[in-house]
Amino acid sequence: MNSDLRNKIVLEAERVAFFLFVVLVFFLPISSAIIEISFTAILVCFLVRTIFARFSLSKTKLFFQNKINLSLLIFYLSIAVSTVISPMPSKSFIAWFFKWGEGVLLFYFAQVFLTKKKVIFLLKLFLASSILICIDGFYQKIVGVDFIRRFSISSANNAIRATFYNPNNLSSYLTAMFFINYGVLYRSKKNWVKIIVVIASLMLMGGLLLTYSRAGWFSFLVGIILLVAFSADKQSRVLLAIFAAIFVAVTSHLPFFEQKLLLTFHAGGDAQRFVLWKAAILMFKHNPLFGRGLGLFMDCVKEYAVNLEGAYYAHNCYLQILAETGIFGLGTFLWFLWELLLKGYKELRRRVDFRYLGLFLGLISFLIGAFFDTQFYSLKLSIFFWLLLSFVAVYISDSTANKKFA
Numbered sequence: 001m002n003s004d005l006r007n008k009i010v011l012e013a014e015r016v017a018f019f020l021f022v023v024l025v026f027f028l029p030i031s032s033a034i035i036e037i038s039f040t041a042i043l044v045c046f047l048v049r050t051i052f053a054r055f056s057l058s059k060t061k062l063f064f065q066n067k068i069n070l071s072l073l074i075f076y077l078s079i080a081v082s083t084v085i086s087p088m089p090s091k092s093f094i095a096w097f098f099k100w101g102e103g104v105l106l107f108y109f110a111q112v113f114l115t116k117k118k119v120i121f122l123l124k125l126f127l128a129s130s131i132l133i134c135i136d137g138f139y140q141k142i143v144g145v146d147f148i149r150r151f152s153i154s155s156a157n158n159a160i161r162a163t164f165y166n167p168n169n170l171s172s173y174l175t176a177m178f179f180i181n182y183g184v185l186y187r188s189k190k191n192w193v194k195i196i197v198v199i200a201s202l203m204l205m206g207g208l209l210l211t212y213s214r215a216g217w218f219s220f221l222v223g224i225i226l227l228v229a230f231s232a233d234k235q236s237r238v239l240l241a242i243f244a245a246i247f248v249a250v251t252s253h254l255p256f257f258e259q260k261l262l263l264t265f266h267a268g269g270d271a272q273r274f275v276l277w278k279a280a281i282l283m284f285k286h287n288p289l290f291g292r293g294l295g296l297f298m299d300c301v302k303e304y305a306v307n308l309e310g311a312y313y314a315h316n317c318y319l320q321i322l323a324e325t326g327i328f329g330l331g332t333f334l335w336f337l338w339e340l341l342l343k344g345y346k347e348l349r350r351r352v353d354f355r356y357l358g359l360f361l362g363l364i365s366f367l368i369g370a371f372f373d374t375q376f377y378s379l380k381l382s383i384f385f386w387l388l389l390s391f392v393a394v395y396i397s398d399s400t401a402n403k404k405f406a
Helices: 003-027 032-052 057-065 067-084 089-113 116-143 167-185 191-210 214-230 234-253 257-263 271-286 297-303 317-350 354-369 379-396
Strands: none
Touching (some): 003 032, 003 116, 032 089, 032 379, 057 067, 067 089, 089 379, 167 191, 167 379, 191 234, 271 317, 297 317, 354 379
């Protein structure tokens, strides 16, 4: 096969892969099936590209000289050990190969197929999709079911969840999207775009409020503080202060706000979350190095906590990683995040790009929310998380050669 035909096939694979990223981004909050189909098709594009672009060992070495990519690889290999020592090795292998492996590969594929310009386009598409989800959530609040998937409103407290499994998942998504929206649109010089920014921001805040998620509210306020700190111009700070004031005023005047706070420590309320955290720590102590086994928290938690009925996540993603994979698993995961966030912060210090700032703070808000819930273990949110990570990595990548390793 001549080189021209090879190059044509590689170029076509890259075009198809980008189209699949477009599909994945827009339909991410809507359909788990489309997520899986899109990922599988992107994997096929990667294999085609690898075969016809002629694999290069030197480019692969260069790719993994980047500490972000190297630390992620070491994390993935570290948690593989937990599948070997697991009391249910087949179940742990499935969690390793499919649940975590899908995210890791997606992170690497994004660096192969995406550029900064393409990431900016995908962020705009994320915004369009999030506005659709907000409208869907408002409709769900009024009618009782959403119009996209016919999901019913949360029966516990009439909180909206739109197309997500529960309100907390929706809140994580909307919080991150608030900052992405602000970053994508704020710097526009067109007045009509600025009006859209305000309307979209109010919609995203309104949706977040209607999830009644304290973790989402907390992540949002921390993100606002950070955004104000990084925003140099007075107009931006004033606008953000107004958003924060509206948010605090509404939440503090909600009739059930005080009860929601008291529920945190109530024996029949969120105190069970602390029981699960304690159980996670006890599980970690059972095998401090490699944990009880990847993907087995729900199977093992009843050994460490009494009076639990049903299956439970730890409601703290970091503690669950620690319980399942031990020091090596959590340590290498935090190393990966440290490398990414450190380089991301240095990029902000070098020059403030509002689109990148919104993306970066969207990721930060998501990581904060993960301390209180199960974001890494929801398909929609886990893929959302890995996309945010990969977009940041593409933004701060040092060279084209460092991205194109296949």
